[in-house]
Amino acid sequence: xxxxxxxxxxxxNGLNNDGRGLHELELELIAITGALDLSGAGTDDIVLxxxxxxxxxxxGDVPNFGESDEQWIILTTTTGVTGFDAADWSVxxxxxxxxxxxxxxxxVSQIGDDVVLSYTAIPEPTVATLLLAGxxxxxxxxxxxxxx
Numbered sequence: 001x002x003x004x005x006x007x008x009x010x011x012x013n014g015l016n017n018d019g020r021g022l023h024e025l026e027l028e029l030i031a032i033t034g035a036l037d038l039s040g041a042g043t044d045d046i047v048l049x050x051x052x053x054x055x056x057x058x059x060g061d062v063p064n065f066g067e068s069d070e071q072w073i074i075l076t077t078t079t080g081v082t083g084f085d086a087a088d089w090s091v092x093x094x095x096x097x098x099x100x101x102x103x104x105x106x107x108v109s110q111i112g113d114d115v116v117l118s119y120t121a122i123p124e125p126t127v128a129t130l131l132l133a134g135x136x137x138x139x140x141x142x143x144x145x146x147x148x
Contacts, residue, residue: 029074029075030074030075031075031077032076032077032078033078034077034078034079035077035081036075038081038082038084039082041088043087044088045088046089046090047092048074048089048091048092049092050092050095051096052065052096059095060097061099063098064098065098066098066101066103069104069119069120069121070119071116071117072116072118073116074115074116075115076115078113079113081110081115084110084115086108091107091117104120105119105122
């Protein structure tokens with residue numbers, strides 16, 4: 001699947017909301033019988049271009065995406081992957097829309113005989129964290145008043 005620049009491009013057509021609040025990745029799993037050697041790839045040579053799809057399978061907003069970590073197997077082998085380097089992969093999300101905006105990070109990793117696309121959500125501050133921050137600020141303000 002080379003693009004015009006000779007890079008390998010895997011088009012991930014459709015991360016969508018299935019109507020139940022679950023997110024599924026619509027692509028055919030690449031299943032390789034035997035081993036896969038990726039040692040010839042260079043930095044950013046393998047590109048995953050992610051497009052968000054609505055429940056009607058048209059490009060558009062994916063509601064409530066980004067609230068939790070997610071993983072999808074995109075490639076599997078029967079006897080292993082060699083030469084995997086995450087730096088050889090880039091994830092394009094310019095065609096991905098979600099409400100609220102997904103502020104997490106995308107990555108590609110090797111787990112056993114699989115290559116996995118992951119989304120890591122940015123955790124929202126918990127009530128306890130916010131209370132601790134407020135108490136710390138109040139303590140610092142009180143301390144400054146006593147010192148003056």
